[in-house]
Structure formats: C-alpha cells, structure tokens
Amino acid sequence: MHFSIPETEVRSDENGSSYVAYNIHVNGVLHCRVRYSQLLGLHEQIKKEYGNNVVPAFPPKKIFTLTPAEVDQRREQLEKYMQAVRQDPILGSSEMFNSFLRKAQQETQQIPTEEVQLEIYLSNGQKVKVNILTSDQTEDVLEAVASKLDLPDELVGYFSLFLVQERGDGGCTYVRKLQEFELPYVSITSLHSPDYRIVLRKSYWDTAYDSDVMDDRVGLNLLYAQTVSDIERGWILVNKEQHRQLKSLQEKGSKKEFIRLAQTLKYYGYIKFDPCITDFPEKGCHVIVGAGNNELNFHVKLPSDQMKEGSFKVTRMRCWRVTSSQVPVANGTANPSSSSKCDVKLELAFEYLMSKDRLQWVTITSPQAIMMSICLQSMVDELMVKKSGGSIKKQMQKKRLNGSFQRSDSQQVVKSPPLLDSPDPSREQVVKLSTKLSSVSLRGLSSSNSASDISGNDFHGNYSFEGIGDDDL
The missing domain is CATH 3.10.20.90 (Phosphatidylinositol 3-kinase Catalytic Subunit; Chain A, domain 1)
Structure with a gap:
C-alpha cells in the first residue's frame, strides 16, 4: 500500500488550543489525521518493542513553534518514516502498527463503536x-x-x-x-x-x-x-x-x-483494470491491463491506432515501484492556483528482462497502479509459497497451530518500494451458519463478447520462463 502525507491542517482540540494535524493518505485517499505527538508515541512503542536498530529515524522534537517551512519539512520526514515502517516486513505487519492506524481511522471519521x-x-x-x-x-x-x-x-x-x-x-x-x-x-x-x-x-x-x-x-x-x-x-x-x-x-x-x-478460456482468473496510459512500446499509448497467470497482460493501442497485445511475466520483473504526485485541480475561479484541491497521479513502473542482457523500465499511469502492484506482490508470494512446498491449506494449519501467521520471505526478496502486502491466506476459525447462495445465469452474455487473438501483432515482452529463483526476482 502507498502511504503519503501530502498535506497538513491547523485544527483545534477540545480545549480550543490549535495544533498541526498530519493527514495520512493510503492509495491517495485520506485514511486518518494524526498529531506529531501521536506518531511520536507510536515510535516510542515500536522502539521499546523492537529495539533502536530496527526502527527508522524519527523527526526530532522542537522547542519553539514551527515555522510553515519547518512544518512542511516535518511533514516530509513523517511521510518517509511511515513509508519506512510500512515497508519493513516485521514492523509493517505488526499489530502495534496496524492497531494504531485502525484507531486513528476511527477517531478521524468520528464513528463510535457500536x-x-x-x-x-x-x-x-x-x-x-x-x-x-x-x-x-x-x-x-x-x-x-x-x-x-x-x-x-x-x-x-x-x-x-x-x-x-x-x-x-x-x-x-x-x-x-x-x-x-x-x-x-x-x-x-x-x-x-x-x-x-x-x-x-x-x-x-x-x-x-x-x-x-x-x-x-x-x-x-x-x-x-x-x-x-x-x-x-x-x-x-x-x-x-x-x-x-x-x-x-x-x-x-x-x-x-x-x-x-x-x-481453459483466455484470461480466466484475471482482474481487468480500467483503460490507462503506458510508455510501452511507445510513450503515451492507451492500454488495458489485466493481471493473472503470473503476468501483466497489455492490450495496447498505438498512436497509429494499431492494436497490439503482449504479456510481462512476474518472474522476469527485477523490481517495481509505485510513485505518486500531486496535480493541482482548478476550482473554477479566476485564480486556479488558489484551489487547495489536488488529484493524485499514480504510476507503476517495473524493470523487465526484455532479453538475456537487456533490462527496461515500463511505466503504467493509472489510478489503479497500487492495485496492480498488490496483484504483482501476491503473485510473487504465491510462487514463493509453492516453491517452498507450501499451500494455502498448509498455511492455514500453521496459523491454527501457532496462533499467528508469518509473512512470506518474498517480502524481503522483491525490492520494490513500497513493499506491498501479500494476501494473508490464513484466518481464524469461524462459527458455521447455514445459508444458501442463489443461482446465477449468463444474463446479457452474447457472442459479441468473443475476440480473436492478436498474435500477429504481439509486442516484444512475452516470454516463457522455467522455474523461479531469488536471482530472477
């Protein structure tokens, strides 16, 4: 998941005293507002539990009131701190960190427990x-x-x-x-x-x-x-x-x-994403991306209106990253710059082994970039579990025996900031109730949904690969 603190707010507490609130966004959407003191408290807890050597650097306290420039500097430092904690395979999955975020989310939205x-x-x-x-x-x-x-x-x-x-x-x-x-x-x-x-x-x-x-x-x-x-x-x-x-x-x-x-049908088990933009094979191409079968599938429309299809196997991705940037949105007034609203531009970029000695970065610009990255991470996690002889059932049994689930080693293998969550295939037992699912039908399905393969126009990047190893990831 992508953590950011793109903005701050000056708010008043119950006593009427003003303070600076740091707005923590997840995937470009506000998750919670927190004070510096709350994050400092979390930092002290983490440091006490895991030691100084594990915890990332935290911005120091200031004796005097911060200037606007200093507030912005602290915002950037706190953003880097939150990203570092979340990327750490131990800290980012700790109940201490997660419970802090859950509590802050509930307090920010002012929804009582009921x-x-x-x-x-x-x-x-x-x-x-x-x-x-x-x-x-x-x-x-x-x-x-x-x-x-x-x-x-x-x-x-x-x-x-x-x-x-x-x-x-x-x-x-x-x-x-x-x-x-x-x-x-x-x-x-x-x-x-x-x-x-x-x-x-x-x-x-x-x-x-x-x-x-x-x-x-x-x-x-x-x-x-x-x-x-x-x-x-x-x-x-x-x-x-x-x-x-x-x-x-x-x-x-x-x-x-x-x-x-x-x-047996094409794209069974895939998740399809909304149309977006890619720089492959040419900059500014419109593309429909699908995730499945351990790959990202591209249906690309070139500037010449030619359609091409190709796939990028996760086993040939050396790393990937998600980046975000704030794009100001005009508010319809004579002075667009006066608007405080921003759109979040998200990009997924992965470094791909195009041939034996050639790596190339491929970038996708899409609001669903983080969802794509989550899909990639879960594919890698599943491959690593399978390689080690494990399965979802075995991990379920392990959790019931140990009372907890350990995150897979693939979190450490894939150097893709931010390291994203693997699907947690391990759950506690549940009480069974008897409920039936209603039947479903192929309503609205017609032969117009059929499509022929565009194999003659496949672009470079679709490879087969035998096995999977740490060096390949």
Missing part, C-alpha cells in the same frame, strides 16, 4: 448482511461473512474483501483489497458515496487451488458466481461455440464442468 449491519456483495450481485461492530477489522468482517455463508474455516483464506466502485456504464473498478490496518465499515462509510461496495472475491491466482474450493458446496457456488460474472463483464473471452457449451452446462446445473471449461 453494532451495525454491513452489506457485503458477492460476484453475482447478491448481498450478504452481517452484524458487526464498527470497530471490527478486515479479518473480523471476512470471518463474519464466511460464517453467514457457512463457508468452512479452512477455505476462508482463499477469499478476500475488495473495495469496488460501480461505474455508470454498468462496469466496476477494483480499487483495492481491504487491508489489516483498516476498519471496513469506517472505510466504506467515509467515502460518502453509494457507488462503492465491498465485494467478496477469491484472492489466489493458481487455478490448481480451484479444486480445493470446488470440493465444498459453498466454495463451489462462490467460484461459479465469480466465473459467470467475469464472463458477463468480458473479463474472460468466449467465442460462439464456447458460449453454447457454457449455456448447455449451465442449463444442466453442471457447475464444476462449467468452471473447468472456463479454466
């Missing part, structure tokens, strides 16, 4: 209403959903909660996977928009894990609903004959066979 009903959506649009506390963290809410659906506890780790924005054209934008440092009810409420919803979706990439999920009735229904939804929105490519076969299997109620056929 029982509420939260709506979670399934891929077919069905709502699952769960009773939670406003202070419940992401894992608590995920477990509540699993409990309501009667999803076995050993399968909870195969799914995650995602923040999704519905678009006016009927499509949707995946904003991010909800993290352990946030409170889902507070996050969705603070957006003040009915366009946002929380969606349950599988959080793994290897289709081999589908077999584990399909062995359970509820897991099968969830995967089936997601597959149908992905086909309907055009994320999975289907030609006329495949469409006919899918309809036939659906009419027979053959959900497993339906999924197995879908697994």
Whole structure:
C-alpha cells in the first residue's frame, strides 16, 4: 500500500488550543489525521518493542513553534518514516502498527463503536448482511461473512474483501483489497458515496487451488458466481461455440464442468483494470491491463491506432515501484492556483528482462497502479509459497497451530518500494451458519463478447520462463 502525507491542517482540540494535524493518505485517499505527538508515541512503542536498530529515524522534537517551512519539512520526514515502517516486513505487519492506524481511522471519521449491519456483495450481485461492530477489522468482517455463508474455516483464506466502485456504464473498478490496518465499515462509510461496495472475491491466482474450493458446496457456488460474472463483464473471452457449451452446462446445473471449461478460456482468473496510459512500446499509448497467470497482460493501442497485445511475466520483473504526485485541480475561479484541491497521479513502473542482457523500465499511469502492484506482490508470494512446498491449506494449519501467521520471505526478496502486502491466506476459525447462495445465469452474455487473438501483432515482452529463483526476482 502507498502511504503519503501530502498535506497538513491547523485544527483545534477540545480545549480550543490549535495544533498541526498530519493527514495520512493510503492509495491517495485520506485514511486518518494524526498529531506529531501521536506518531511520536507510536515510535516510542515500536522502539521499546523492537529495539533502536530496527526502527527508522524519527523527526526530532522542537522547542519553539514551527515555522510553515519547518512544518512542511516535518511533514516530509513523517511521510518517509511511515513509508519506512510500512515497508519493513516485521514492523509493517505488526499489530502495534496496524492497531494504531485502525484507531486513528476511527477517531478521524468520528464513528463510535457500536453494532451495525454491513452489506457485503458477492460476484453475482447478491448481498450478504452481517452484524458487526464498527470497530471490527478486515479479518473480523471476512470471518463474519464466511460464517453467514457457512463457508468452512479452512477455505476462508482463499477469499478476500475488495473495495469496488460501480461505474455508470454498468462496469466496476477494483480499487483495492481491504487491508489489516483498516476498519471496513469506517472505510466504506467515509467515502460518502453509494457507488462503492465491498465485494467478496477469491484472492489466489493458481487455478490448481480451484479444486480445493470446488470440493465444498459453498466454495463451489462462490467460484461459479465469480466465473459467470467475469464472463458477463468480458473479463474472460468466449467465442460462439464456447458460449453454447457454457449455456448447455449451465442449463444442466453442471457447475464444476462449467468452471473447468472456463479454466481453459483466455484470461480466466484475471482482474481487468480500467483503460490507462503506458510508455510501452511507445510513450503515451492507451492500454488495458489485466493481471493473472503470473503476468501483466497489455492490450495496447498505438498512436497509429494499431492494436497490439503482449504479456510481462512476474518472474522476469527485477523490481517495481509505485510513485505518486500531486496535480493541482482548478476550482473554477479566476485564480486556479488558489484551489487547495489536488488529484493524485499514480504510476507503476517495473524493470523487465526484455532479453538475456537487456533490462527496461515500463511505466503504467493509472489510478489503479497500487492495485496492480498488490496483484504483482501476491503473485510473487504465491510462487514463493509453492516453491517452498507450501499451500494455502498448509498455511492455514500453521496459523491454527501457532496462533499467528508469518509473512512470506518474498517480502524481503522483491525490492520494490513500497513493499506491498501479500494476501494473508490464513484466518481464524469461524462459527458455521447455514445459508444458501442463489443461482446465477449468463444474463446479457452474447457472442459479441468473443475476440480473436492478436498474435500477429504481439509486442516484444512475452516470454516463457522455467522455474523461479531469488536471482530472477
């Protein structure tokens, strides 16, 4: 996740005294406001728990009131501090750090702790209403959903909660996977928009894990609903004959066979992103990016209007980074510079092994750059787990035995600032309740969704790669 402190505010406390508030943004959206003293308290706690050698440098106290220039300097220093803590594989995943952010989020949004009903959506649009506390963290809410659906506890780790924005054209934008440092009810409420919803979706990439999920009735229904939804929105490519076969299997109620056929289709299991801009193969190209099968897939429209397709395998990415910048937005007045509002420009850049001796940076400019990076990180994590002989089930068992889950070593292997969260495939046990999922249909699916491969126009960058090793990452 991308942490930044792009701005400060002068606010008043309950006694009427003014103070400087530092606005912590996550993925370009305000997460919480904190005072310097609060961050200093967190720093002292971390230092006491983990030692001076682990904790990054913290901006020192000042005796006198800070000048505006000094406030801005402290803002930059605190931003670097928060980024350094979050990138550290131990500090960034610590309950101390995450609980601080959750508490600060709740205090900033001024939402008291109370029982509420939260709506979670399934891929077919069905709502699952769960009773939670406003202070419940992401894992608590995920477990509540699993409990309501009667999803076995050993399968909870195969799914995650995602923040999704519905678009006016009927499509949707995946904003991010909800993290352990946030409170889902507070996050969705603070957006003040009915366009946002929380969606349950599988959080793994290897289709081999589908077999584990399909062995359970509820897991099968969830995967089936997601597959149908992905086909309907055009994320999975289907030609006329495949469409006919899918309809036939659906009419027979053959959900497993339906999924197995879908697994053979192009882009099965991919997440598609909104159209954006890339500098590859030429600067300023419009592109649609998809993440899946351990790659980023590009559908690029060149300035000449020629269409090209290619893929970048995660095993050939030496590193990647996400950068953000503030772009002023005019407020419609005669003096645009007087506007205090800014848009956040996000870029994902990765260094790719184009050939044996040639590395090249490829940049994507997109509001979903961080979501793309999260996908890359989770692919690497999954490959590393698989390489070590592990699996989601084994990690679940490990957590139940040890009472905690250790982050994978891939966090340290991939030198991609900011190091992003791996999907936590390990969850606590949940209480089972009996609930059935409604059936879904291929409504709106037509042969117009079919597409032919553009193999003749593939661009350089699509490679096969045998094995995976530390040097390759």
